[in-house]
Each structure stands twice: as structure tokens, then as C-alpha cells.
Amino acid sequence: MEYSEVTCLLRSLCELKGTSGDEGAAAEKICEMLGRYMPSKIDTLGNVTGTRGEGFSILLDAHTDQIGLAVTAVDDDGFIKVARVGGADCRVLTAAEVIIHGKSDIYGVITSTPPHLKADSDSGKVKKFDEITVDIGMKKEEAEKVVSPGDRITFKAPFSHLAGNRIASPSVDDRAGVAAVLRCLQLLEGKKTCRIDVMFSAQEETGGSGAAAGAFNSQADEAIACDVSFAAAPGLSDDKYVALGSGTMVGYAPSLDYAMSRRLTEIAEKKEIPHTAEVMGGSTGTNGDDIQVSGRGIKTALLSIPIRNMHTAVEVVDAADIENTARLMAEYIIERSAENA
Amino acid sequence: MLETLKELCSLPGISGREDKVRDYIISRIEGFCDYKIDPLGNLIVFKKGKNSPKNKIMLDSHMDEVGMIVTGADSGGFLKFATVGGVDPEVIIGRTVLIGEKNIPGVLGIKPIHLIEKSEEQDLPKKDDMYIDIGAKNKEEALSLAPLGEEIHFESEFIRFGDGFIKSKAIDDRAGCAIMIDLIRSELEYDCYFSFSVQEEIGTRGAKASAYTIDPDYAIVIETTTAADISGVKGEARVCVCGEGGAVSFMDRATVYDRSLYQKALEVAKSNNIKAQTKTRVAGGNDAGAIHKSRGGVKVLTVSVPTRYLHSPCCVCKYDDIVSTRDLVREMINNLAV
Numbered sequence: 001m002e003y004s005e006v007t008c009l010l011r012s013l014c015e016l017k018g019t020s021g022d023e024g025a026a027a028e029k030i031c032e033m034l035g036r037y038m039p040s041k042i043d044t045l046g047n048v049t050g051t052r053g054e055g056f057s058i059l060l061d062a063h064t065d066q067i068g069l070a071v072t073a074v075d076d077d078g079f080i081k082v083a084r085v086g087g088a089d090c091r092v093l094t095a096a097e098v099i100i101h102g103k104s105d106i107y108g109v110i111t112s113t114p115p116h117l118k119a120d121s122d123s124g125k126v127k128k129f130d131e132i133t134v135d136i137g138m139k140k141e142e143a144e145k146v147v148s149p150g151d152r153i154t155f156k157a158p159f160s161h162l163a164g165n166r167i168a169s170p171s172v173d174d175r176a177g178v179a180a181v182l183r184c185l186q187l188l189e190g191k192k193t194c195r196i197d198v199m200f201s202a203q204e205e206t207g208g209s210g211a212a213a214g215a216f217n218s219q220a221d222e223a224i225a226c227d228v229s230f231a232a233a234p235g236l237s238d239d240k241y242v243a244l245g246s247g248t249m250v251g252y253a254p255s256l257d258y259a260m261s262r263r264l265t266e267i268a269e270k271k272e273i274p275h276t277a278e279v280m281g282g283s284t285g286t287n288g289d290d291i292q293v294s295g296r297g298i299k300t301a302l303l304s305i306p307i308r309n310m311h312t313a314v315e316v317v318d319a320a321d322i323e324n325t326a327r328l329m330a331e332y333i334i335e336r337s338a339e340n341a
Numbered sequence: 342m343l344e345t346l347k348e349l350c351s352l353p354g355i356s357g358r359e360d361k362v363r364d365y366i367i368s369r370i371e372g373f374c375d376y377k378i379d380p381l382g383n384l385i386v387f388k389k390g391k392n393s394p395k396n397k398i399m400l401d402s403h404m405d406e407v408g409m410i411v412t413g414a415d416s417g418g419f420l421k422f423a424t425v426g427g428v429d430p431e432v433i434i435g436r437t438v439l440i441g442e443k444n445i446p447g448v449l450g451i452k453p454i455h456l457i458e459k460s461e462e463q464d465l466p467k468k469d470d471m472y473i474d475i476g477a478k479n480k481e482e483a484l485s486l487a488p489l490g491e492e493i494h495f496e497s498e499f500i501r502f503g504d505g506f507i508k509s510k511a512i513d514d515r516a517g518c519a520i521m522i523d524l525i526r527s528e529l530e531y532d533c534y535f536s537f538s539v540q541e542e543i544g545t546r547g548a549k550a551s552a553y554t555i556d557p558d559y560a561i562v563i564e565t566t567t568a569a570d571i572s573g574v575k576g577e578a579r580v581c582v583c584g585e586g587g588a589v590s591f592m593d594r595a596t597v598y599d600r601s602l603y604q605k606a607l608e609v610a611k612s613n614n615i616k617a618q619t620k621t622r623v624a625g626g627n628d629a630g631a632i633h634k635s636r637g638g639v640k641v642l643t644v645s646v647p648t649r650y651l652h653s654p655c656c657v658c659k660y661d662d663i664v665s666t667r668d669l670v671r672e673m674i675n676n677l678a679v
Contacts, residue, residue, distance in 0.1 A: 079572035089454040091465060092435030095653040097497075097508075107502040109655045112432050114569045116624045117578065124430070124465050133572040135649065135657060137503015158437055158496060160446035162476025163486055168437065168448045234419055234472050235452040245478070308474065310455065312435045314448035316474055 003165050003319035006183050010167060010322065011159050013175035017101065019068035019085045019152040020206040021046075027064055030178060030200050037185040038198065046202035047214040056340035057195035058333055059220035059298065060184065061211060061287050062177030062227065063204035066170065067311050069153035071100060078140045079133035080108065080147060086205025091126050092312045097156040098134060102147040107156070108134040157313035165319040166244065172315035174204065176305045176322050177226040183326035184333070194337040195220070204287050211287035215294035222260060222336070223300045224329055225288035228317070229278055231306035242306050245318040247274025248325035251302030255283040255292055260301035267331050273324050278304055303328060342523050342667070343660060345369065346499075346507070349515035353439070353494040355408035355425045356540045362404040366518060366537055370525045374535075383551040384537035386521075390529035394678030399534045399557035399639075400524070400670065401548055401628045402517025402564065403541030406510065407652045409433075409473075409493035411440065414484050418477035420447065422493060426542030430465050432653035433495075438473060441491040447475040495654035505659050506583070512656035514541065516646045517563035520667040529671075531678035541628055545595070548628035552635035559602070559677045560641045561670055562629045565658065566590070566620055568647035577621035580647075583659045586616025587644040587666035592623045595630025599640040602677075606642055609672045616665045620645065644669055 012033075018026030023046045031048045034040040040050035048064060067086035075081055080100065093110050100106040111133050113122075134153065136143060155170040162168055178200055185198070197218040202210035204227075215223065229249055232241035242249060250264045268275040283289040284302050292300040303325050308316040354362040363384050370376065374388040384404070407426030414420050420440075438447050449471060452461075473493070477483035497510035521535050534555045539547035552560065570582040581588035589606045591598055610617035629641040646666050649657040 075572055077570075077572050087454055089435075089451075091431075091451060091454070094434075095432035095650060095655050096435065097655060107500060107508075109508055109650065109657055111571050112429070112650050112653055114567045114580070114651070115427075115429070116567065116580070116622055117569055117574065124467070126431075126463050126465055135503075135571065137506035137657070139504070142504065158446075160437055160448065160496075162446060162448075162474070163482065164476050164478065166476030168446070168474070168476075230453060230456060232417075233450055233452070233474070234415070234417065235470070236456065238417075309435070309448070309450040310453040312451060312453075314435055314437060314450060314474075316448060316450065316476070 003323050006179050006322045007319045009179040009182055010176060013178050014159050014169045014171050017154045018065055019154060020065040020203045022152045023064045023202045030064055033182060034198060043214060043217065045210050045213045047210045048200040049214060050198045051195060053193055053195040055194055057197055057220040058336060059197040059199060059215065059218045059223035060181045060329065061199045061201055061223060061225045061291060062181050063174045063201045063287060064178060065202055065205050067205050071147055071149050071151040071153065073149060074140055074143045074147060076140055078138050078143045079135055082132055082134065082153060084129060085152065087311050089311050090129060093132055094127065096313060098153050099156045100147055100151055100153050102151045106136050106146055108136040111135050155313035166316055167319060168314045168316045170313045172307055172317045173228045173310055176228055176317050180226050180305065180322050180325040184329040187326060187330040188333060191334065193333050194340055196333065201287055208287050208290040212290040212294055215291040215298060219295050220298060223291045223298045225286050225291060225300060225302045226325060227286045227304055228307045228310065229304035230310065231308050233308045242276045244306050244308060245320055246276050247321060248328050249276050249278040249304040249306060251278050251284060251304060253280035253284050255289060256302055257299040260299055264301055264328060264332055267335060268328050271331050273328050342519050342663060345522055346515060346519040349518055350499050350509040350511045353492060354404055354406055355492050355494060356405040356543045358492045359404040359539045363537065366522060369522050373526050379550060379554060381547050381550050382539040383547045385551055385554060386525060386535040388525050388529055388533050388535065390531040390533060392531050394531040396558040396677055398674055398677055399536060399555045399560040400521055401536045401538055401560060401562045401632060402521050403514045403538045403628060404518060405540055405542050407542050411487050411489055411491040411493060414480045416480050418479045418483040419472040419474055420483055420487055422473060427652050430468055430471060434465065436654050437496040438493050439496050440487045440493050445475055445486055447473040450474045497654040505661055506657055507660055508655050508657050510654050510656065512648055512658055513565040513651050516565050516658065516663050520563050520663065520670065523667055524671060530675050533674055538628055545628045545631040549631040552632040552639060556636060557639055560632045560639050561673055562627055562641060562643040563666065563670055564627045564643055564645040565648040565651060566625055566645035567651050568649045571649060580622045580624065581618055581620050583647050584661060585618045586662055587669050588618050588620040588647050590620045590643040593626050594624060595626030596633055596641060598642060602640055602642040605676065606669065606673055609676055610669050613672050615668045617669055642673065
């Protein structure tokens with residue numbers, strides 16, 4: 001298998017469950033993984049942070065949280081009512097398998113409406129969130145013993161190896177970014193660099209609160225946010241969206257530092273790292289936006305990994321794109337370290 | 342029976358591709374009966390009982406499951422497919438499937454929620470716009486990994502959960518197959534014929550032939566049927582209820598059942614303390630539709646395991662109901678034989 005290093009990293013990261021605001025268990029494991037490269041800890045809002053080296057500093061960011069659902073109530077028939085955490089997509093919930101992180105992990109199936117109960121006008125229509133319930137095979141009294149309002153719900157779906165180096169799994173957004181940062185640190189092992197701050201941030205999917213606080217604590221000279229973005233797929237033309245497997249996407253946007261974006265592109269050209277440009281007209285909708293304006297302000301760049309089916313249980317990514325994102329980050333750090341030594 | 346059901350559910354077998362299911366069933370009944378495979382692929386079994394019955398009895402359940410079949414690929418390497426049997430798009434979007442002999446994984450993708458128009462939020466993709474992503478880079482790679490006509494089945498593990506529930510793909514109708522295997526491996530009071538039928542899901546085609554061949558006086562179809570005992574659904578709209586035993590049909594979209602058989606089944610259940618219930622909606626259809634019209638006509642009875650989310654990757658039923666259904670069918674054999 002090519003890219004086995006990042007694929008293995010991604011697999012162990014995707015196995016972790018951590019929806020926004022409930023990153024706890026996932027954050028602890030990721031803190032341990034980061035600890036192999038630098039002293040690491042978990043901060044007030046649940047960000048995993050670490051730092052190594054001195055002087056000029058570059059902050060690397062990727063978010064630990066994933067989209068999901070939260071329990072709002074157990075209804076009279078023992079079925080679980082839900083609210084969404086982050087941008088969960090109603091269109092892909094019917095018949096999905098889930099885990100409710102209650103007193104213990106409880107298995108459930110999201111209910112679907114049998115044909116005889118469906119009006120013709122409902123056919124092909126998406127259910128509304130208040131119509132969605134989870135079947136855990138229990139009566140109300142039993143259910144209430146193990147499930148409480150606020151408990152988080154995540155997809156139970158496989159980590160599938162597709163053709164080539166492609167993978168389908170829940171929570172590739174943004175464990176792929178976490179994998180790229182960890183892989184970058186691995187590539188830099190034994191090399192003398194400037195100060196590297198790492199922030200695996202909480203609560204990106206609910207608005208970026210984690211990154212705002214974490215970046216304030218770091219106050220690095222420069223930051224690179226690493227997230228996922230949209231790849232071409234049926235319905236998303238390749239005139240507008242990049243192909244999966246075409247490399248790391250260097251972000252260009254008014255909110256991003258233009259010199260950093262240019263530099264990243266130049267290094268990618270020079271080192272022959274596959275890359276594309278992702279151009280946006282304002283801010284970026286990523287942690288980059290929050291990092292940029294934290295404290296006195298931080299020059300920020302964005303590298304994105306193209307994925308398909310964002311915010312579903314089958315987010316598809318090409319391992320080569322994760323590897324190339326890690327390589328470009330590492331090469332950038334090496335050059336900037338030499339210049340600022 | 343639970344372990345048998347688990348193994349049966351794990352096998353792929355869309356309509357017309359029931360071979361693996363049939364091979365497994367043969368491996369389990371070999372030595373307990375006589376059997377033959379008819380030209381359509383039905384597995385027809387004769388089981389000798391302790392006595393010769395006055396009436397010839399046929400039991401039927403179907404081996405096939407709903408799924409999909411590869412019909413093409415586009416230039417981007419995405420597979421196109423047709424559904425085999427009734428599969429609602431809403432239960433497959435965002436799910437994982439396995440394709441062909443090599444179980445190649447693929448996923449049913451969708452345009453991300455961030456990029457859809459407000460007007461698209463309420464509508465599921467149309468069947469023609471749906472596709473399976475197997476990670477192929479182009480049409481050639483896609484079709485070499487998943488050639489035209491390749492079978493597609495849901496990836497869905499057999500899981501026990503909650504208060505005695507089971508979740509898997511293909512419980513419809515491997516539950517019936519598991520019950521028939523159990524009966525064949527046990528000692529029966531009377532001789533009995535069994536048809537493990539093909540192609541129920543595309544219009545009860547297999548049972549048409551096997552009923553002709555067996556030529557029974559009575560037939561009992563062992564099936565699964567919709568249990569709509571879900572959140573907020575009350576009374577007869579639930580159709581049947583998990584945990585209340587086999588559902589006995591008086592009428593569905595394909596068959597008006599013999600009234601005396603329907604009544605007898607409920608009486609026999611009651612007098613033997615076996616849980617059973619009436620299927621309270623005239624909905625669906627099964628092999629009984631083909632069998633009752635066979636030759637000069639056959640009196641039919643259907644007993645079904647109540648199953649939630651039929652024809653989805655996640656069928657849900659209660660194991661106790663499979664046991665009750667088997668017990669009722671066994672009593673009915675004894676009752677109809679004389």
C-alpha cells in the first residue's frame with residue numbers, strides 16, 4: 001500500500017469519536033499522539049496544544065471535532081429525539097447506524113418511514129430534523145436509564161479502502177487535517193526548526209471558538225490552518241472544483257496572507273509537490289478566519305485537503321493529498337526556519 | 342437459529358444471484374432430507390416425517406434480498422446502477438455497499454450540504470442522479486473493478502442490540518430460511534415439502550415454478566413484514582408489533598388468504614400459548630401471491646416475522662418473534678396434515 005503512514009494515522013484518528021464540545025476522549029488520544037513529537041496538553045476549551053523550539057514561530061492548526069447529533073429527549077415509545085451538532089445533513093440520516101455516547105456506547109438505527117405511512121407527496125422529500133428519531137430497541141423506562149439529553153451521537157460506519165489510495169469514512173473532516181499535521185511533524189523529526197506550535201482545535205464545526213482561544217495563547221508569527229475542502233464529484237463540475245488526488249489546495253483569499261500563499265505555491269512548484277489553488281472571495285469558513293484576528297493578529301495561510309461528500313458518513317479522501325499537504329507544510333517550515341535562524 | 346440467521350444474513354444474494362445462499366442452506370440440511378435444485382434455482386426439499394400426511398404441505402421462504410446491480414460508469418469513474426427490488430433512495434444515500442465477488446467497497450455520495458441551493462434542501466437526489474463511488478479514476482478503471490451486471494449489496498453487519506433486537510441487511514427473508522433450516526434439521530411429525538425460492542423481490546417468480554412442481558394442498562409462506570411500531574405510530578397503522586409474535590395475514594396486495602386457515606392459525610397459537618398477532622394493514626405481498634394461483638389453486642397461509650425498516654440496509658427484528666413464528670408454523674404443519 002502506498003502512503004501507508006498517513007493511511008494508518010487517518011484510520012486511528014477516524015476511529016475516535018468527538019463531536020463539537022465533546023472532544024474529550026478523542027482529544028486525550030490525540031494529545032498522546034502529539035506527545036510523541038512535543039510536550040502536549042489540553043487547554044481550557046478542549047484544544048490539544050503543543051510547542052517545541054524557540055524564536056520565530058509557526059502555528060499549525062487542524063480541528064479535532066466532527067459533526068454529529070445530540071440527544072434532546074426520549075419519547076413515549078422509547079425512541080430518541082435529536083438536535084444537530086455542527087452542519088449534520090438531514091438527507092443522509094435515514095437508515096444510518098449510530099452510536100449514542102450515553103452511560104455506555106449504545107447502538108441505534110435512525111428510523112425510516114415505511115411506504116404505507118408515506119403520502120405520495122412525501123416521496124423523494126427530505127425529513128425535517130424534528131421528524132428524525134433513533135431506534136435503540138428499548139422502552140422509554142429502560143432508555144432513560146442509559147441515555148440522557150445532551151449525550152452525543154456519532155455515525156457508526158466503516159473505514160473503507162476504496163480503489164487506489166482512496167478512503168471513505170466518517171469524520172475525515174478534519175481528522176485528515178490532524179493526520180497531515182502529525183505526518184508533517186514526523187517528516188521534521190531530527191531537523192532543527194523554528195518554534196512550532198501545534199493546535200488541534202475544538203469546536204470548529206460549531207463556529208471556531210476553540211481556534212480563537214487557542215491562537216490567542218500561541219501568538220505565533222505565522223499560522224497555517226489545515227482543513228478539508230470540496231473536491232469535484234457528480235453535480236460539482238471540474239471547471240469549478242479540483243479533482244480528488246490532485247494534491248494539496250493552497251488557499252488564496254483576501255483574509256489570508258498573500259505572501260504566505262505565494263510562498264507555499266512557490267515551494268510546492270520547486271519541490272514538485274502536487275498542488276492546486278483554492279480561491280475564495282472573502283474569508284475562508286475555516287479556523288483560519290479566527291486565527292487571523294486573534295490577539296494582535298496573526299499572518300495566516302490555509303492548506304486544504306480535497307474530499308467528497310463532506311458532512312456525511314462516507315467522506316472520501318485520497319491519502320496522497322494528505323501526504324502532499326504534510327510535505328508542503330514541512331518544506332515551508334524548513335525554509336522559514338532557515339531564513340529566521 | 343440465531344447463529345444460522347447471522348450466517349445467512351452475511352451472504353450476498355440479490356434476486357437472480359442466490360447461489361451462495363443456496364450453497365449454505367444445502368450445507369446445513371444435507372443428510373436431513375432429500376433435495377433438488379430446479380431450473381430456476383429454487384431449492385426444493387422433501388423431508389420425511391414420522392407419519393404420512395393426508396394433505397400435501399409446502400413451506401416457502403425466499404433466498405433473495407433487495408440490492409442493486411451495476412449498469413454503467415461515467416467518465417469520472419462513478420458507477421451507475423439499477424435497484425433490484427424495492428429500494429427507496431432515502432435509505433441508501435450516504436451508505437456503504439459491497440460489489441461483486443471481491444466485495445469491492447463503494448459509497449453512495451451526495452453533493453455536500455454546503456453547496457446546495459435552498460430549493461434542493463428538501464429534495465432527495467433522483468434515482469438517475471445517484472452514483473456509487475469506488476475510488477476509480479475513470480470509466481475504464483471503474484468497469485474493470487465492477488463490470489456491468491455485477492451484484493451490489495449493502496454493507497451491514499449483524500448486530501444484537503437493545504432488548505433482544507437484531508439488526509442486519511437481508512433479514513427479509515433469511516429469517517424465513519433460518520426457520521425452515523431449523524425445521525428440516527428437527528424431527529417432524531409429518532412429511533413436508535419446502536421451497537427455498539428465488540426472485541421473490543422482483544415479482545415472486547421463483548415460487549411460481551416451485552409451487553407447480555411440488556403441487557401442494559396447503560402452503561405456508563414464512564416471511565418478514567413491515568413492523569411500523571415506531572415513534573408516534575399508533576393502533577393498526579403499526580401493521581404489526583415487534584415482540585408480539587408472528588404476524589398472520591388475512592389479506593395483502595397479492596393474496597386474499599383462506600379465511601379458515603387464517604382463523605385456525607390464530608386459534609392454534611392461542612391454544613398452544615404461542616405469541617401471534619394479526620397483520621393489521623392490507624399492504625405488501627409475498628410468494629403466497631404466486632402459490633395460491635398455482636395449478637388448480639392452493640390454500641395459503643402467511644406467517645411473518647415483524648421487521649422494522651424492511652428493504653433498507655438496517656432491517657430490525659426481535660429474535661423472540663422468529664422463535665414464535667417457527668413454533669406456530671410447526672403446529673400448523675401438524676394441524677393441516679390431517
